[in-house]
Amino acid sequence: MALPPEFALIARHFRPLAGEGALDLSDDAALLSPPPGRQLVLAADAMVEGVHYLPDDPPETIGRKLLRVNLSDLAAMGAEPLAYLMTTALPRGTSAEWLEGFAAGLAQDQRDFGLQVLGGDTVSIPGPACLSLTIIGTVPPGEALRRAGARPADDLWVSGTIGDGALGLAVLQGRLPADPHLARRYRLPEPRLALGTALRGVARAAMDVSDGLVQDLGHLCRAGKVGAVLELAALPLSPSAAAVVEGDPSWLPRLATGGDDYELLFAAAPEDAARVREASRAAGTSVTRIGRFTDGAAEVTLLGRDGGTLTPAQGGWSHF
Amino acid sequence: MALPPEFALIARHFRPLAGEGALDLSDDAALLSPPPGRQLVLAADAMVEGVHYLPDDPPETIGRKLLRVNLSDLAAMGAEPLAYLMTTALPRGTSAEWLEGFAAGLAQDQRDFGLQVLGGDTVSIPGPACLSLTIIGTVPPGEALRRAGARPADDLWVSGTIGDGALGLAVLQGRLPADPHLARRYRLPEPRLALGTALRGVARAAMDVSDGLVQDLGHLCRAGKVGAVLELAALPLSPSAAAVVEGDPSWLPRLATGGDDYELLFAAAPEDAARVREASRAAGTSVTRIGRFTDGAAEVTLLGRDGGTLTPAQGGWSHF
Numbered sequence: 001m002a003l004p005p006e007f008a009l010i011a012r013h014f015r016p017l018a019g020e021g022a023l024d025l026s027d028d029a030a031l032l033s034p035p036p037g038r039q040l041v042l043a044a045d046a047m048v049e050g051v052h053y054l055p056d057d058p059p060e061t062i063g064r065k066l067l068r069v070n071l072s073d074l075a076a077m078g079a080e081p082l083a084y085l086m087t088t089a090l091p092r093g094t095s096a097e098w099l100e101g102f103a104a105g106l107a108q109d110q111r112d113f114g115l116q117v118l119g120g121d122t123v124s125i126p127g128p129a130c131l132s133l134t135i136i137g138t139v140p141p142g143e144a145l146r147r148a149g150a151r152p153a154d155d156l157w158v159s160g161t162i163g164d165g166a167l168g169l170a171v172l173q174g175r176l177p178a179d180p181h182l183a184r185r186y187r188l189p190e191p192r193l194a195l196g197t198a199l200r201g202v203a204r205a206a207m208d209v210s211d212g213l214v215q216d217l218g219h220l221c222r223a224g225k226v227g228a229v230l231e232l233a234a235l236p237l238s239p240s241a242a243a244v245v246e247g248d249p250s251w252l253p254r255l256a257t258g259g260d261d262y263e264l265l266f267a268a269a270p271e272d273a274a275r276v277r278e279a280s281r282a283a284g285t286s287v288t289r290i291g292r293f294t295d296g297a298a299e300v301t302l303l304g305r306d307g308g309t310l311t312p313a314q315g316g317w318s319h320f
Numbered sequence: 321m322a323l324p325p326e327f328a329l330i331a332r333h334f335r336p337l338a339g340e341g342a343l344d345l346s347d348d349a350a351l352l353s354p355p356p357g358r359q360l361v362l363a364a365d366a367m368v369e370g371v372h373y374l375p376d377d378p379p380e381t382i383g384r385k386l387l388r389v390n391l392s393d394l395a396a397m398g399a400e401p402l403a404y405l406m407t408t409a410l411p412r413g414t415s416a417e418w419l420e421g422f423a424a425g426l427a428q429d430q431r432d433f434g435l436q437v438l439g440g441d442t443v444s445i446p447g448p449a450c451l452s453l454t455i456i457g458t459v460p461p462g463e464a465l466r467r468a469g470a471r472p473a474d475d476l477w478v479s480g481t482i483g484d485g486a487l488g489l490a491v492l493q494g495r496l497p498a499d500p501h502l503a504r505r506y507r508l509p510e511p512r513l514a515l516g517t518a519l520r521g522v523a524r525a526a527m528d529v530s531d532g533l534v535q536d537l538g539h540l541c542r543a544g545k546v547g548a549v550l551e552l553a554a555l556p557l558s559p560s561a562a563a564v565v566e567g568d569p570s571w572l573p574r575l576a577t578g579g580d581d582y583e584l585l586f587a588a589a590p591e592d593a594a595r596v597r598e599a600s601r602a603a604g605t606s607v608t609r610i611g612r613f614t615d616g617a618a619e620v621t622l623l624g625r626d627g628g629t630l631t632p633a634q635g636g637w638s639h640f
Contacts, residue, residue: 023466026539026543027397027467028467028527028528029363029393029396029397029399029455029464031359031360031362032359033359034354039352039353040351040353040354041349041350041351042349042351042352042438043348043349043350043405044406044407044440044452044454045407045441046407046408046409046443046450046452048409048445048446048450050446051443051444051446052443073348073349074349077347077349085362085364085454087364087365087366087452088366089366089368089450118362119362119363121364121365121366123366123367123372125368125371125447125448126368126371126447127445127450128445128446128447130366130447130450130452132364132409132450134405137349139351144351146343146347147348207347207348208348219346223346
């Protein structure tokens, strides 16, 4: 009896990605001997077609984005990648070309980030594709970066540039003129893994910015029972983003609340600023001081370019 | 700024389920110190509304089934449950009552099976609900049950009863008269965890039957490079299933190819039959010898009740 198409699909597209403990993706589960002397770090993020990515995004970048949004969670914990499991719910009729591209994207990023697939599931869905990935990383015991820990007067830092993801989505939706840099930043976030590990023992608190800077900063504040002042004028912008803001200054606060940044947001003692700069150099990832933590209520104060206080309409993205 | 509804939803329904390393589900990832001296066993299964469960199934049983189909993979490896991560893609407008029921089902089965949630993601989907779960268990190193290992002349065993899941689906779809036992077996599979651990060192090969007995037996055969003869007359049937077959004998081969059994299918040397019976007694789970493995091509031969050979129209379920 011939194997049904589901197994051919897995064998053809996903088995080449399988790591040592994956048992060729042909057993009921995978085996993993945890690296001795390390703590495991685990996260799971899902992406839905039309919600987290555009239906006509190239399948290569969809696979890579799925891995990278999860890798970004490892980066936020200061962890190093180890392996992942993935479930894909795909519409019947998904083409072999789409699957080939999707798997090729995963293969490339597996290599680049040093991790392997351990297992998963492939099912059909009478609706949009729904992709879910569980990522596993490791840290030396007790050294993971956590969201709690910021103290009043700590500096507030962010990596890379803010707003490119939200602007990239606007570009791809035709709300802004074509810009390859911005489109790429929406489709291919850059997980700041090297910076995350370099910040172990330096940052007092950290998280990744995925749902909007202001909203995510609120999480850091609540976790640390501190407030924060965020200076919009200090936001690190890419040349593309700076040009957009130059043309329409109303974009600036929207960059602080748009999603899809996947940068690291972290707290460090003012006296550790040189160590932060050193971690940045070691990782090859720029960092910018964009504000400070404060005493009192776990609230985010947004300072505009004129020094006045702003209240954004929405702190960030919510699914419900 | 108020938290968006997504976070309230997670806090209300999922945080009470969180285990020690889950960091209250409010960090970027979870931390897990693997139990020393154990190998980890990992699997991920997804369930889609209208594909793996019926839209009007009670939310309690949907949550429990999601856990149980994954626990069944652990059982097939002889592993003991430890923890899980879960992503839920839910239509906007999913009611608080549905979520309460779903979480209550998870809570009950977490307690009963001794595991805890470590993390996950909650997103919206413009389509049917799509639920994905990654389960983590442990085994003593090198003792996991595997699919490969059956040898010619080994006995072929199965746990529990076969066909109730497929019949339960027919009942719930109105193709068969109401039968609470069958409906429950479709909605609430029973992962054979105690039997799985008792079979470590006894079974030569094992897997769980989820996509249809004949198709899944084919996987055992290919993994072991052996053939198998399956005797339909020996299939263990529940009283409800026996009554259905009595009324319409054409159901019998369809029970061997229907899905949703979640029983253990395994190989053991004929001289180990007494050890298999002892494992069955220790686990409190019935087992039945339903055939034998054979030399030669990795093919499944189906013997009908009259001793003749049958060719089923379809070995089991395929998504594509």
